[in-house]
Amino acid sequence: MESGRATVRDVAARAGVSATTVSRVIKGDYPVAQATRTRVLRAIRELDYVLNAHARALSGAGTKMVAFVLDDVTGPSFAYVAKGVEQQATAEGRLCMVCTTHGDPARELAVVEAMREQRADAVILVGGGTLDDAYRERMSHFAHALDKAGSRLVLCGRPPLGDDVPSTVVEYDNEGGAYAMTSHLLSQGHRHIALIGADHPGQASTTKIDRLRGFVRAHESFGVPYDPALIVPAGFGRADGHAAARRLITLGARFTAVFAATDMVAIGVLAALREAGLRVPEDVSLAGYDDIPLAADLSPGLTTVRIPTDELGRTAVRLALDRRQPQHVVLGTHIVVRDSVGPARTLSER
Amino acid sequence: MESGRATVRDVAARAGVSATTVSRVIKGDYPVAQATRTRVLRAIRELDYVLNAHARALSGAGTKMVAFVLDDVTGPSFAYVAKGVEQQATAEGRLCMVCTTHGDPARELAVVEAMREQRADAVILVGGGTLDDAYRERMSHFAHALDKAGSRLVLCGRPPLGDDVPSTVVEYDNEGGAYAMTSHLLSQGHRHIALIGADHPGQASTTKIDRLRGFVRAHESFGVPYDPALIVPAGFGRADGHAAARRLITLGARFTAVFAATDMVAIGVLAALREAGLRVPEDVSLAGYDDIPLAADLSPGLTTVRIPTDELGRTAVRLALDRRQPQHVVLGTHIVVRDSVGPARTLSER
DNA sequence: TCTACGGTAGAAACCGGTAACTATCGAATG
DNA sequence: CATTCGATAGTTACCGGTTTCTACCGTAGA
Numbered sequence: 001m002e003s004g005r006a007t008v009r010d011v012a013a014r015a016g017v018s019a020t021t022v023s024r025v026i027k028g029d030y031p032v033a034q035a036t037r038t039r040v041l042r043a044i045r046e047l048d049y050v051l052n053a054h055a056r057a058l059s060g061a062g063t064k065m066v067a068f069v070l071d072d073v074t075g076p077s078f079a080y081v082a083k084g085v086e087q088q089a090t091a092e093g094r095l096c097m098v099c100t101t102h103g104d105p106a107r108e109l110a111v112v113e114a115m116r117e118q119r120a121d122a123v124i125l126v127g128g129g130t131l132d133d134a135y136r137e138r139m140s141h142f143a144h145a146l147d148k149a150g151s152r153l154v155l156c157g158r159p160p161l162g163d164d165v166p167s168t169v170v171e172y173d174n175e176g177g178a179y180a181m182t183s184h185l186l187s188q189g190h191r192h193i194a195l196i197g198a199d200h201p202g203q204a205s206t207t208k209i210d211r212l213r214g215f216v217r218a219h220e221s222f223g224v225p226y227d228p229a230l231i232v233p234a235g236f237g238r239a240d241g242h243a244a245a246r247r248l249i250t251l252g253a254r255f256t257a258v259f260a261a262t263d264m265v266a267i268g269v270l271a272a273l274r275e276a277g278l279r280v281p282e283d284v285s286l287a288g289y290d291d292i293p294l295a296a297d298l299s300p301g302l303t304t305v306r307i308p309t310d311e312l313g314r315t316a317v318r319l320a321l322d323r324r325q326p327q328h329v330v331l332g333t334h335i336v337v338r339d340s341v342g343p344a345r346t347l348s349e350r
Numbered sequence: 351m352e353s354g355r356a357t358v359r360d361v362a363a364r365a366g367v368s369a370t371t372v373s374r375v376i377k378g379d380y381p382v383a384q385a386t387r388t389r390v391l392r393a394i395r396e397l398d399y400v401l402n403a404h405a406r407a408l409s410g411a412g413t414k415m416v417a418f419v420l421d422d423v424t425g426p427s428f429a430y431v432a433k434g435v436e437q438q439a440t441a442e443g444r445l446c447m448v449c450t451t452h453g454d455p456a457r458e459l460a461v462v463e464a465m466r467e468q469r470a471d472a473v474i475l476v477g478g479g480t481l482d483d484a485y486r487e488r489m490s491h492f493a494h495a496l497d498k499a500g501s502r503l504v505l506c507g508r509p510p511l512g513d514d515v516p517s518t519v520v521e522y523d524n525e526g527g528a529y530a531m532t533s534h535l536l537s538q539g540h541r542h543i544a545l546i547g548a549d550h551p552g553q554a555s556t557t558k559i560d561r562l563r564g565f566v567r568a569h570e571s572f573g574v575p576y577d578p579a580l581i582v583p584a585g586f587g588r589a590d591g592h593a594a595a596r597r598l599i600t601l602g603a604r605f606t607a608v609f610a611a612t613d614m615v616a617i618g619v620l621a622a623l624r625e626a627g628l629r630v631p632e633d634v635s636l637a638g639y640d641d642i643p644l645a646a647d648l649s650p651g652l653t654t655v656r657i658p659t660d661e662l663g664r665t666a667v668r669l670a671l672d673r674r675q676p677q678h679v680v681l682g683t684h685i686v687v688r689d690s691v692g693p694a695r696t697l698s699e700r
Numbered sequence: 701t702c703t704a705c706g707g708t709a710g711a712a713a714c715c716g717g718t719a720a721c722t723a724t725c726g727a728a729t730g
Numbered sequence: 731c732a733t734t735c736g737a738t739a740g741t742t743a744c745c746g747g748t749t750t751c752t753a754c755c756g757t758a759g760a
Contacts, residue, residue, distance in 0.1 A: 054717090074433050405715090406748075
């Protein structure tokens with residue numbers, strides 16, 4: 001109880017044994033006489049001894065730590081991925097570091113570097129991802145470096161860096177979800193669907209590209225042409241959706257349904273539609289993407305695409321820690337039907 | 351580039367200097383000739399050398415790590431506290447560990463123990479907190495242990511453990527917020543205010559107790575009696591609010607306003623009111639607590655009490671890392687007026 | 701010319717565990 | 731009675747930086 005900084009040797013001295021014996025009592029992997037063990041345990045208790053994780057890490061034993069890198073902890077779906085990561089990490093006896101990048105690729109690289117210093121068992125990158133070449137190259141470099149050091153880079157919800165890059169990839173089917181939702185809208189008779197939150201020219205986001213791709217493919221499958229004027233680039237936030245929808249309405253665009261690229265965008269769109277006196281789903285149908293917890297609580301309940309957020313996190317950790325598992329998986333997405341999508345009303349009815 | 355496991359001595363050999371010199375080049379706190387520094391830096395680059403954080407931590411230099419312990423990463427307000435912690439930790443050159451306890455006091459203690467092994471600079475406990483005696487004692491023990499080891503226990507958004515316990519406490523004014531909001535309602539003419547989400551007898555929550563206390567004190571200040579039948583115990587979730595409000599309505603309780611103990615409760619109450627054909631705020635006014643991001647997106651916008659979530663997190667880190675600062679602060683709360691509270695309509699009008 | 705000192709660089713010890721190798725003792729075996 | 735083996739405990743080196751403490755060199759001041 002006296003020092004708070006007791007070492008194995010202090011404990012050893014108190015118990016009248018060697019440091020090795022103390023170490024063995026703690027690990028429990030080597031036979032120690034019952035009487036000795038008891039004495040050691042008592043000494044540990046009396047000195048309030050706590051093992052030094054750094055010393056242990058330094059001498060052989062790994063770090064037992066998983067690092068988790070994301071844009072922003074407050075992102076609606078990221079929190080769930082984080083939860084999955086934390087759960088699985090705990091289940092596998094790992095601690096969990098969290099770092100945020102605020103979408104800054106430079107900071108992301110810096111953070112990964114820091115994780116390399118920490119000798120983390122795995123470094124899990126979540127979300128977004130830049131397509132910039134210099135960035136990809138640097139990240140590939142890290143993947144190789146981590147690999148050589150016995151660690152692992154995990155790309156979670158973002159596309160692979162390349163075939164020769166040693167990394168674990170856990171994606172979800174962005175394109176498939178968009179395809180399913182668009183098909184759902186088309187099958188309800190909608191022929192003029194606005195996609196809000198498409199790609200912004202310039203800053204290529206793979207998520208946006210894939211969702212757009214599913215949108216387009218569904219139209220092709222149904223043999224329905226889509227109106228490029230209804231594909232509006234926008235950010236992924238509530239305000240982006242609100243502004244974009246308002247602009248569309250002001251411009252007098254003709255549409256019977258809106259497919260928002262994220263639920264947050266959908267919430268913004270919903271507000272804009274309400275302000276314009278349009279009812280959902282009677283006048284306009286609305287669909288989102290992500291199935292954030294709030295989606296069910298909106299009125300009307302938002303029909304949206306569910307992405308397996310916590311499974312994403314759990315899988316990332318599981319695969320990274322057990323290389324015998326396949327190192328590239330794509331998790332499925334599926335639509336959740338609530339009340340915000342209804343049959344299309346013909347445009348003239350409005 | 352070849353090993354991924356290069357050490358200072360490898361770098362030293364390559365640069366033709368001693369390990370000491372390499373260390374000094376990295377730290378930059380000791381004069382090294384320009385030419386030497388250049389050679390060392392080149393060697394570092396060529397070997398892709400990365401410092402070993404554990405080795406460094408072991409030899410003197412602290413850990414540069416802050417630990418953050420909470421119930422659940424997906425909690426609506428916790429994410430914002432986490433963000434504040436992460437921001438400030440980064441600003442002060444610290445990495446950030448996150449552990450969740452799922453509300454289990456035993457697991458919380460285990461987690462704190464693990465953080466002690468990690469020699470974290472500070473261990474920040476967020477939210478809730480148990481009032482159990484054995485628990486308090488164990489936690490006090492940790493506070494003392496961390497203190498002796500030069501670290502710090504931080505209680506964030508939860509009450510102090512006791513005067514003699516070395517710890518940092520960052521609270522927010524639960525009682526004051528409730529007082530302000532209740533006053534606001536009273537000043538709008540409301541005389542029959544229901545408080546939904548008061549304390550459940552048995553499981554004492556300090557948060558609930560304080561909010562109830564503010565509610566009562568405001569009534570006293572205004573010289574308005576409150577109806578005990580309108581103070582209804584409930585959990586802090588959406589479903590709790592919904593059920594409680596429905597029960598109140600079914601029972602024919604007379605009230606012109608509802609003060610929900612959390613925004614999530616308010617959302618549930620709102621749904622129940624709607625189902626009963628009551629309009630907000632025309633028929634019944636509704637106020638919440640927490641100002642979760644969603645509060646502004648409800649219709650009507652929810653009038654609620656803002657708690658300084660990210661400031662809570664930032665302050666926790668700042669104080670823990672600089673003991674010259676006061677080690678017990680109470681951050682202010684204030685009401686955010688939106689559209690869900692209106693003047694009271696007399697009960698007979700309804 | 702000798703001394704002193706600023707500027708640099710290195711040797712060795714140390715941080716706190718752990719792993720590999722030794723050592724000891726009593727019982728079992730030949 | 732000598733040998734061997736199993737159970738248990740200790741010695742020592744090492745993990746990879748950092749930190750004294752020392753040492754060297756050239757030059758400026760006495």
